[in-house]
Amino acid sequence: TILAVEHNNKKINFIDVPGADDFIGQVLPAMQTVETGLMLINAQNGVEVGTEIHSRFAEQHNLPLIFIINQLDHEKANFTNNIESLKQRFGSNVIVAQYPVNSGHNFDSIIDIITMKMYKFSDDGKKVEITEIPDSEIDKAKSYQQELIEKAAENDEALMESYFEKDTLTEDELRSGMHTGIITREMFPVFCISSKLNVGISRILDFITNVLPSPLEAKPKKNIKGESIKPDSNGKVSLFIFKTGYEEHIGKINYFKVISGTVNENQDLINVSFNRSKERFAQLFVVNGKNRVKVPSLMAGDIGATVKIKTTKTNNTVNESGVDWEFPKIEMPQSKYSIAIKTVNDGEEEKLGEALQEIQDEDLSLEVEYSKELKQIILHGQGEYHIQTMVKWHLDNIFKIEAVLYPAKIPYRETITKTAYASYRHKKQSGGAGQFGEVHMIIEPYVENMSLPSSYKIDGKEFKISVRDTQVISLDWGGKLVYLNCIVGGVIDAKFLPAILKGIMEKMEDGPLTGSYARDIRVAIFDGKMHPVDSNEISFKLAGRNAFKEAFKKAGPKILEPIYLMEILAPTDRMGDVISDLQTRRAILQGTSSENGFEKIIAKVPLAETSNYSTALKSVTGGRATFTMKFEEYAPVPGDIQQKLLKEYEEIAEEA
Ligand SMILES: Nc1nc2c(ncn2[C@@H]2O[C@H](COP(=O)(O)OP(=O)(O)OP(=O)(O)O)[C@@H](O)[C@H]2O)c(=O)[nH]1
Ligand SMILES: [Mg+2]
Structure with a gap:
């Protein structure tokens, strides 16, 4: 959910994302879009596995973070343990900016280390009483202050000097040091709230507007060429679509970040990521949860939405004409849950396909595979819950398509473990045009860089071989088939060799054991017979296929x-x-x-x-x-x- 808020005459765009592993597809587009991440920590638990996962992605995105400890009103809240677990994971960059005076169900007061004041919140959290720090807390507050000042000074030479001179920093100096430290990820300050009691929220908003980097101050976004693009509102217009959604009655909504320039309603932009198609951004919106407010323009650094767009969707960059910057696509982690899907009613396959395409546009962590091999539509996602909520729920409630999820088949392969010989004569000579082809072959397991054969010994029998031609085929499904032409004395005409291969390939695609793809096999065709009139391609294809099938079964198939x-x-x-x-x-x-x-x-x-x-x-x-x-x-x-x-x-x- 996107929330646009004004505070202290500044605009803040929040993107609220879920914490569960299953919904990483919602988190990564946000990480690529915002300037700072607010990482909520549950005061009962401290660092959790979700904290770990999300902080790893934040690190990959080089995204500044602040920690906000929530639920401090809970009986089991334990601030000291929380800080310990944060420091254990993130080291000395974790720095206390606030601590709770009375965590537990009476929680209403926070000591703020930046202002060195106590904040006491009213029952509804709307009013704040700011007072001096009580004597009982002053030593603790001072020791946190010392830590914070040293850390803030560390990131700036001028501040360091000032600190050596005065042995302290002014509040403004402190803010400036924190600002730098946060941008460079040298500092992860910790804040305290209870969202249930609305305690601490207004202080966080102050901090966001006072200290956290604005788009202008944050590290600029880089395009795929690695060039930094300044969020200059007078610059060339360039937008990045970080999310596509579909809503009833409205259809497709594209959410974008203005990377550069100022975009106006009715402006024509070029999609440089897809076809260079022209798109009219007829209407622009500021988004606030379910509400959209129409605006005439949006400037660099801001987030907005537009509707009624034809082809443009997530991961596309759209620019004013003449600009060819393109921004990196949002990368998603590997899927870790796969399940097949099919319609309940015949004839709805196409509808299902279209719905799945829309869902996939909305959630890049979902992959839809149309497996020719397994003859299934397979959904690859982040977990059972992910597929249930993103796919099944949407099909049931939005698209109204009856579909069932059922186990995805496993793409087994077949291969052989030893050398084997087989021959096959295909013969049909009664009535009409006759058919005749005879093929003798030896098959063996293929490994990389194996040398060409000159003889085989199979069941005590010796076969002399002379290789005339080698064909190495990289199989679409992995592994290889190597085809050796070892025919001597023209017993099979060279023109029939492709037909024999074709027959073999048919069995490679429909393995003799279970019908799975076969791989890593070398076949030597070394003998056979032709008929002057009846031999043709179809005869040799059938002979090749059957000889291969027989040899395969004798070759220790696996x-x-x-x-x-x-x-x-x-x-x-x-x-x-x-x-x-x-x-x-x-x-x-x-x-x-x-x-x-x-x-x-x-x-x-x-x-x-x-x-x-x-x-x-x-x-x-x-x-x-x-x-x-x-x-x-x-x-x-x-x-x-x-x-x-x-x-x-x-x-x-x-x-x-
Ligand atoms: N006691 C207490 N409970 C809270 C507080 N904030 C949230 N909760 C409870 O914690 C649960 C989860 O709250 P959410 O706000 O949905 O948590 P979230 O982190 O946004 O969860 P996801 O978006 O699903 O990742 C709910 O039952 C809330 O009532 C708080 O400050 N104090
Ligand atoms: Mg939430």
């Missing part, structure tokens, strides 16, 4: 499954549970280490065992862990699973 590398971040007290859960998933542990107060566990896990992982990890850790996964390799499935898969395939084949 089913391979995709293995993913998982990296799990869990609190120390749950590490044992996380590992025992992994052990039920055929995981191979690669290592564990302590990192920033969390345990990092790395394991290789078969994709087939990960389908409910996001949900399972949440339940074993009470939502206090996170993980990432990425494709690592294909590996043979264990014998019992191979048997099970073969049986399943046979049953399907029989039904068909």
Whole structure:
């Protein structure tokens, strides 16, 4: 949600984003757009795994951060522990700017280290009584003040000198030092609030307007060429679309940041990221939650929205003509949850496709894959909850399309483990034009850089080989097929070799074991027979296909499954549970280490065992862990699973 607020004659744009892992797709566009991140910390828990995840992304975006400790009215609030956990994770850059006087259900007072005053908030939080710090608190306040002043001086030589001279800094000097420290991420000041009681909020707004960098003061955004573009409101107009949404009755809404210049309503802009199409920004809006206020113009640094735009969407840069700056696209993390989707009613496939496209535009962390291989539409997202709320809920309530989620198939592969020989004669010579083709081949497992064969020994029989031609085919689904022409004496005409290959490829695409893609095989065609009249391409294709199928079955065939590398971040007290859960998933542990107060566990896990992982990890850790996964390799499935898969395939084949 975007909230535009005016405070002290300044405009503040807030983008409120959810904290749960599942919704990282909402967070990253915001991180790319704003000047400072306000990281809320729950005073009951201190640093949580969500804090860890979001701070990592903030670091990647070089985004300044301030910490705001919320829920200080809670009985279990523990400010001292909060600071300790923040310092443990973020080091000495964490600096107390405020502390609570009376956390717990009576919470109403804060000591502010910048102004060295006490702020006491009224019951509704609307009135603040500012007083001197009471004697009982003065020593504590002074010691925090000393820390804050030293840290502020550290980031600025002039301030350092001033500090050495006076042994202190004025309030303005302090603000200026904090300003610099925050921009360079040398300082993460900590503030105190209770959003329930409205305590501390107005002080945060003051701090935002007084100290945090405005777009002009923050590090300028860089375009994809690495050039810094100043947010000059008199400069060339350039906007970056950081979010696309769809709303009932209105349709598509594009939310943008004005990177440079001043954009006016009815202005024509060029989309440099897509087609260089012209788009008229007929109306401009300032957004405040569900409300939109029409405005005549928006200037550099500001955030706004527009409607009725044709092709422009998230990640596009639109400029006034003659400007070709383009800003980097928002990068999303790898997906970690996949599930297939289909319509309940026939004939709604196209409608589903269009809806999924819109949802995907709205949430870049969702990927829709139309898998030709698995014959499924597969949704790749950030977790079960992500898919349920972003996809299922929208289909049910907005698009009104009945669809079901069901398990995504696993893209198994097939390969062979030993050398085998087979021959096949295809012959049809009764009535009409005849067909004849005979092929002899040897197949073997392919590995990179293997040398060309001169002979094979199979079951005690020796085959002499002389390679005339080598064809290396990189398969679309990974791995290779190497095709050796070893025909001597013209027993098969060279013109039939492509047809034999075609037959082999048909089986490579529809593996002999389970119909999965095959990979990493070398085939040597070394003998065969032709018929002067009846031989043709179709005959050799069939002979090639059948010989290959037979050889494959004799060559120790194996089913391979995709293995993913998982990296799990869990609190120390749950590490044992996380590992025992992994052990039920055929995981191979690669290592564990302590990192920033969390345990990092790395394991290789078969994709087939990960389908409910996001949900399972949440339940074993009470939502206090996170993980990432990425494709690592294909590996043979264990014998019992191979048997099970073969049986399943046979049953399907029989039904068909
Ligand atoms: N006691 C107390 N409870 C609070 C306070 N602020 C929020 N809560 C409660 O904490 C829960 C979560 O509050 P939200 O404001 O939705 O938290 P959030 O961090 O925005 O959550 P997401 O947006 O889902 O990530 C709710 O039950 C609130 O009532 C507070 O200052 N004090
Ligand atoms: Mg929220």
